Amino acid sequence: MTAPTPPDPSLLLQVEDVHKSFPGVKALDGMRLDLRRGEVLGLVGENGAGKSTLMKLLTGIYTREAGQFWLDGQPLDVKGVRDAEQRGLSIIHQELNLVPHLTVAQNIWLGREPLAAGFFTKPGRQTARTRELLDRLELDLDPNALVRDLTVAKQQMVEIAKALSFDAKVIIMDEPTSALNDTEVAQLHTLIRRFVTPRTGVVYITHRMPELKQITDRITIIRDGQYIDTIDTASATLDEVISHMVGRAIDTSARPVNVRHDREVIMRVSGLSTPGLLRDVGFELHRGEVLGFAGLLGAGRTETARAIVGADPMSAGEIELKGRKVVIHNAAQAAALGIGYLSEDRKKYGLMLNLSVEHNIAISSVADKFSQFGFERRRAMAAAAQDASELLRIKTPSVAQLAKYLSGGNQQKAIIARWLVKDCDILIFDEPTRGIDVGAKEEIYQLLNRLAGEGKSIIMISSELPEILRMAHRVVVMCEGRVTGTLGADEATQESIMELATWRVSEQREAA
Ligand SMILES: Nc1ncnc2c1ncn2[C@@H]1O[C@H](COP(=O)(O)OP(=O)(O)OP(=O)(O)O)[C@@H](O)[C@H]1O
Ligand SMILES: [Mg+2]
Numbered sequence: 448m449t450a451p452t453p454p455d456p457s458l459l460l461q462v463e464d465v466h467k468s469f470p471g472v473k474a475l476d477g478m479r480l481d482l483r484r485g486e487v488l489g490l491v492g493e494n495g496a497g498k499s500t501l502m503k504l505l506t507g508i509y510t511r512e513a514g515q516f517w518l519d520g521q522p523l524d525v526k527g528v529r530d531a532e533q534r535g536l537s538i539i540h541q542e543l544n545l546v547p548h549l550t551v552a553q554n555i556w557l558g559r560e561p562l563a564a565g566f567f568t569k570p571g572r573q574t575a576r577t578r579e580l581l582d583r584l585e586l587d588l589d590p591n592a593l594v595r596d597l598t599v600a601k602q603q604m605v606e607i608a609k610a611l612s613f614d615a616k617v618i619i620m621d622e623p624t625s626a627l628n629d630t631e632v633a634q635l636h637t638l639i640r641r642f643v644t645p646r647t648g649v650v651y652i653t654h655r656m657p658e659l660k661q662i663t664d665r666i667t668i669i670r671d672g673q674y675i676d677t678i679d680t681a682s683a684t685l686d687e688v689i690s691h692m693v694g695r696a697i698d699t700s701a702r703p704v705n706v707r708h709d710r711e712v713i714m715r716v717s718g719l720s721t722p723g724l725l726r727d728v729g730f731e732l733h734r735g736e737v738l739g740f741a742g743l744l745g746a747g748r749t750e751t752a753r754a755i756v757g758a759d760p761m762s763a764g765e766i767e768l769k770g771r772k773v774v775i776h777n778a779a780q781a782a783a784l785g786i787g788y789l790s791e792d793r794k795k796y797g798l799m800l801n802l803s804v805e806h807n808i809a810i811s812s813v814a815d816k817f818s819q820f821g822f823e824r825r826r827a828m829a830a831a832a833q834d835a836s837e838l839l840r841i842k843t844p845s846v847a848q849l850a851k852y853l854s855g856g857n858q859q860k861a862i863i864a865r866w867l868v869k870d871c872d873i874l875i876f877d878e879p880t881r882g883i884d885v886g887a888k889e890e891i892y893q894l895l896n897r898l899a900g901e902g903k904s905i906i907m908i909s910s911e912l913p914e915i916l917r918m919a920h921r922v923v924v925m926c927e928g929r930v931t932g933t934l935g936a937d938e939a940t941q942e943s944i945m946e947l948a949t950w951r952v953s954e955q956r957e958a959a
Pocket of ligand 1: 882884
């Protein structure tokens with residue numbers, strides 16, 4: 448049998464008329480795409496549109512029902528990720544695919560360790576090779592650190608290093624920057640520019656619209672598994688891309704809604720220190736306020752949240768709730784005190800992949816709202832989960848679906864739904880909109896505003912400055928484990944926040 452002729456042999460990667468279904472879902476329905484040599488092609492679409500599915504078909508993780516792929520003019524039919532890598536197709540997965548108990552070096556070379564004496568890998572050589580790679584990529588990572596001890600952002604960098612360590616023709620990046628801040632995104636973009644030559648190309652999936660302008664040459668839009676259009680980045684406006692993607696216009700220029708003049712302090716944190724990082728962190732959270740937390744990677748925002756809810760030990764400090772001192776030992780106790788905590792790491796601390804969407808939404812409320820597990824309660828739980836799922840437009844055949852079958856952004860929506868059902872006075876959300884599409888983001892912002900309007904208080908940790916500026920009534924900025932300043936909504940700008948976020952506390956103190 449002769450191979451079918453590719454429609455255009457000058458293209459680097461071609462996808463023609465691909466179909467894929469899952470029970471109850473048509474994930475891809477005649478999808479196509481082409482990647483030219485030497486270009487970065489953006490791929491955008493709403494949560495559940497089918498982006499990751501397409502990438503998983505390309506790399507042989509799933510098998511397609513119909514359609515054709517070509518790589519460099521050759522029909523492409525890979526058997527799995529290793530096979531894909533050997534053919535020059537490397538992927539950065541949306542859900543990080545690292546082995547937590549192995550080191551950075553072991554993860555990067557997994558399955559292709561340099562062998563010594565037939566059997567044993569040479570750890571020394573592996574470390575040296577890794578260091579060389581990381582130096583070349585200018586990534587600040589320790590080859591011998593265990594992956595489970597790394598923040599989500601650092602884990603994402605390991606995935607990036609891994610993908611770039613292959614001699615790839617095409618790198619597929621499925622939301623490579625969801626955990627990165629602007630500085631790190633710029634760093635990744637530099638790496639991409641260095642990677643792209645006249646014989647290579649990148650498919651770049653993102654929900655962060657401004658990145659499309661920064662790094663892509665063209666943008667392909669997918670909606671409900673179908674190809675919509677491909678446009679040149681230079682001539683496209685982001686509004687145009689967004690309306691193609693969600694099928695309607697979205698106003699992304701809104702600013703924080705006015706705070707009510709209710710200055711009741713609902714939570715006061717003072718002198719908070721941890722053995723590792725935090726030094727004397729203090730702030731007040733008012734009723735009905737969205738308090739943003741900004742800073743660079745490692746500034747201590749996640750650590751602050753974790754110390755407050757008792758997930759990490761504190762070495763000093765006090766927490767007062769409505770004027771009463773409390774000691775919190777774990778997240779369950781925090782929840783009992785009316786503090787909901789959404790972790791930045793949904794896979795490790797949030798989502799139960801093998802439970803249904805319904806259970807994932809209702810789980811924190813089971814103890815109180817849905818306590819007696821009678822039939823009535825079950826029904827109430829199902830109804831509440833159903834409502835929340837509809838409110839957030841979680842894309843799933845039903846709430847009985849297991850969480851692991853949801854797309855990344857829809858998994859994130861399910862955890863947000865959990866805290867909406869729970870009815871807490873205080874919500875601490877760490878990167879709540881990570882991986883969520885532009886349209887749904889705006890809906891979540893409106894929901895959070897409504898909660899604040901009802902008198903709930905929200906701490907929003909975010910690496911996306913536009914999100915902080917959009918939402919926060921006040922912004923606490925951290926750097927190197929300390930609070931370097933608090934800005935009102937009227938003072939907060941990209942510049943004023945960045946200045947405080949890069950404030951070198953140690954240098955400042957030496958100078959003083
Ligand atoms: N293994 C699976 N079993 C069942 N359904 C699945 C499976 N994988 C994906 N789906 C469904 O296929 C659809 C497309 O999902 P996909 O992960 O490709 O979306 P996506 O565009 O990557 O979204 P996101 O932006 O949220 O990452 C979704 O409705 C999802 O629930
Ligand atoms: Mg995806």
